[in-house]
Amino acid sequence: MKLAPVDYVILATYFAMVLGIGWMLRKRVSTSGDFLTSGRAVPVWITSLAFIAANLGAQELIGMAASGAKYGIMTAHFYWIGAIPAMVFMGLFMMPFYYGSKARSVPEFLKMRFDEKTRGFNAFMFAVMTIFSSGISMYALGLLLHLVLGWNFTASVLATAVIVLAYTYLGGLTSAIYNEVLQFFLIVAGFAPLAILSCAKAGGWHGIVSRLSETPAMTHSWKYIGNASDNPMGVEIFGVVAGLGFVLSFGYWCTNFLVVQRAMAADSMSAARRTPLIGAIPKMFLPFVVILPGIAAVALAKIAGPGGAHLYELPMKLGAAGVMVKDYDQVLTTLMAKFYPAGILGVGLTGLMASFMSGMAGNVTAFNTVFTYDIYQSYIRKGAPDSHYLAVGKMTTIIGVALSIGAAYLAGYYNNIMDILQFVFGVVNAPLFATFLLGMFWKRTTANGAFSGLVTGTFGAVLIWCFTVAEGKGGVFGHLYEFRSTMAQNFWIAIVAFTSCFLVTVVVTTFTAPRKESELEGLVYGLTKIRRDENAKWYERPVVLAVFVLVLAVILNIWFA
Amino acid sequence: MDLRVPSGWFFTLLGVILVGMGLITPDARAALTDVNVNLYSGIAMLIFGLFLLLMARLAAGKSR
Numbered sequence: 001m002k003l004a005p006v007d008y009v010i011l012a013t014y015f016a017m018v019l020g021i022g023w024m025l026r027k028r029v030s031t032s033g034d035f036l037t038s039g040r041a042v043p044v045w046i047t048s049l050a051f052i053a054a055n056l057g058a059q060e061l062i063g064m065a066a067s068g069a070k071y072g073i074m075t076a077h078f079y080w081i082g083a084i085p086a087m088v089f090m091g092l093f094m095m096p097f098y099y100g101s102k103a104r105s106v107p108e109f110l111k112m113r114f115d116e117k118t119r120g121f122n123a124f125m126f127a128v129m130t131i132f133s134s135g136i137s138m139y140a141l142g143l144l145l146h147l148v149l150g151w152n153f154t155a156s157v158l159a160t161a162v163i164v165l166a167y168t169y170l171g172g173l174t175s176a177i178y179n180e181v182l183q184f185f186l187i188v189a190g191f192a193p194l195a196i197l198s199c200a201k202a203g204g205w206h207g208i209v210s211r212l213s214e215t216p217a218m219t220h221s222w223k224y225i226g227n228a229s230d231n232p233m234g235v236e237i238f239g240v241v242a243g244l245g246f247v248l249s250f251g252y253w254c255t256n257f258l259v260v261q262r263a264m265a266a267d268s269m270s271a272a273r274r275t276p277l278i279g280a281i282p283k284m285f286l287p288f289v290v291i292l293p294g295i296a297a298v299a300l301a302k303i304a305g306p307g308g309a310h311l312y313e314l315p316m317k318l319g320a321a322g323v324m325v326k327d328y329d330q331v332l333t334t335l336m337a338k339f340y341p342a343g344i345l346g347v348g349l350t351g352l353m354a355s356f357m358s359g360m361a362g363n364v365t366a367f368n369t370v371f372t373y374d375i376y377q378s379y380i381r382k383g384a385p386d387s388h389y390l391a392v393g394k395m396t397t398i399i400g401v402a403l404s405i406g407a408a409y410l411a412g413y414y415n416n417i418m419d420i421l422q423f424v425f426g427v428v429n430a431p432l433f434a435t436f437l438l439g440m441f442w443k444r445t446t447a448n449g450a451f452s453g454l455v456t457g458t459f460g461a462v463l464i465w466c467f468t469v470a471e472g473k474g475g476v477f478g479h480l481y482e483f484r485s486t487m488a489q490n491f492w493i494a495i496v497a498f499t500s501c502f503l504v505t506v507v508v509t510t511f512t513a514p515r516k517e518s519e520l521e522g523l524v525y526g527l528t529k530i531r532r533d534e535n536a537k538w539y540e541r542p543v544v545l546a547v548f549v550l551v552l553a554v555i556l557n558i559w560f561a
Numbered sequence: 562m563d564l565r566v567p568s569g570w571f572f573t574l575l576g577v578i579l580v581g582m583g584l585i586t587p588d589a590r591a592a593l594t595d596v597n598v599n600l601y602s603g604i605a606m607l608i609f610g611l612f613l614l615l616m617a618r619l620a621a622g623k624s625r
Binding site: 009337340 | 574583
């Protein structure tokens with residue numbers, strides 16, 4: 001793929017834009033709260049779009065097109081049975097406690113509800129996780145830019161990291177959130193044309209379905225899910241609904257501070273509750289932008305062109321044992337090269353860079369908040385003036401970016417360690433969701449119960465991964481069971497992690513003394529007054545929005561069943 | 562700062578660049594494109610950018 005001058009102009013304009021937004025917002029930062037939590041003053045449409053954009057990193061963008069080509073429309077389960085119900089639950093039932101408690105972070109909520117050690121465990125896990133996920137994503141982007149455009153790996157990684165650092169350092173969380181909205185628009189602007197062009201070239205959805213008639217599971221999300229051997233994902237309905245739909249998605253969207261932080265920055269309780277609900281509306285249509293091109297690519301690879309060759313060939317790479325295997329991660333960029341002339345190509349590439357930046361800024365801003373408030377202020381230096389924590393927060397932003405760059409290089413050298421880490425990120429929120437569910441809805445839950453459950457669930461998951469194998473991954477200590485796919489492995493380990501955390505928490509709770517109810521006001525269901533919003537206009541009520549979102553999600557599920 | 566203003570200008574500018582490309586080189590195609598994709602996506606971005614600016618203008622008028 002070769003870029004024309006106009007593509008560089010578009011890319012440069014975008015870089016100037018993000019830096020300009022950071023520059024304009026620098027005056028809004030005078031306290032640590034302004035820098036790390038936006039002073040709870042961001043309008044709801046902005047937090048809603050930032051809520052979904054922070055999750056839409058380059059890895060997700062590349063990964064969703066790759067999964068579309070590999071697994072077909074079943075990939076949409078990550079949205080229609082995964083994210084959407086979880087976001088609705090988060091807005092309706094969990095946000096009142098998060099926002100109402102005035103906690104500045106998810107670990108801080110754990111401290112209020114349970115105790116210091118539960119907070120410490122979660123804060124430490126989360127800090128390590130954000131650094132490595134931003135590093136892994138940086139590595140993936142650097143590799144792709146090198147492969148596709150021949151750009152120097154070190155130069156492109158450093159340049160993007162420095163830009164992200166500059167605008168988050170200047171304007172803090174507000175700057176990250178504002179830029180995420182711009183990035184979201186740009187991702188859609190850059191990739192919606194690709195979805196439309198590739199789908200049209202493959203004969204529309206009907207054309208795709210008929211061209212993939214030999215592998216019908218590619219174009220049906222539910223029909224072939226009864227048996228794991230019938231579908232390319234290698235999963236069955238219980239694994240999808242319980243593992244992905246319930247445990248993994250609720251765990252991610254309801255407890256991952258990276259996204260929860262965006263809703264916490266909203267300017268009122270009502271806005272905080274509506275953030276995930278409004279965000280769910282564009283979110284459920286994203287599969288048409290990010291997954292559809294991948295499916296269309298497979299259909300295009302079956303159409304004979306004028307010269308006898310196919311219109312498109314799935315990219316290949318040298319796999320293990322010297323055999324060529326399909327390189328799904330390059331589907332998105334090779335499609336861009338096939339469909340985009342100079343001009344729109346620049347927008348597409350800018351969209352890719354934007355997605356990377358939004359993901360990285362999300363990680364960095366979540367990291368500096370958790371480090372400053374939950375690690376530094378709690379364990380290193382208590383009771384300092386606020387200006388000190390502002391300085392620490394800014395310094396942590398620089399350190400966070402530097403550590404991410406280090407992690408990116410580590411990802412290049414130690415692929416096996418990255419497998420473990422990527423797995424841990426996948427399931428780390430599964431046991432945490434059990435802890436929150438019990439903590440928020442069962443007032444009897446004790447701190448020791450929560451802590452022992454969380455530790456059991458987390459290390460239990462890692463242990464199972466070390467003893468089971470899927471697609472040649474895992475099984476570090478032994479080979480007790482083999483899953484049909486890494487997807488199935490992740491879903492099932494998440495189910496086990498959630499269940500073990502839940503059970504251990506309940507059992508230990510019954511043997512330990514509960515806290516006084518007066519200490520739990522605002523933190524637990526039944527002891528918290530939840531505003532019913534009777535005076536709000538009907539379209540501003542969370543419940544009305546939630547029903548609307550769920551009906552739309554059901555329609556999409558049935559349509560593509 | 563109203564975010565609609567800078568993003569509105571940004572998309573208006575992108576739209577102008579793409580529409581310009583679409584008019585100057587109407588035959589620019591990639592291997593599999595059949596239409597003047599720069600022109601059409603440029604028009605869409607231009608409309609979106611102007612829409613954001615209009616919304617910002619209306620909001621500013623209301624608060625005054």
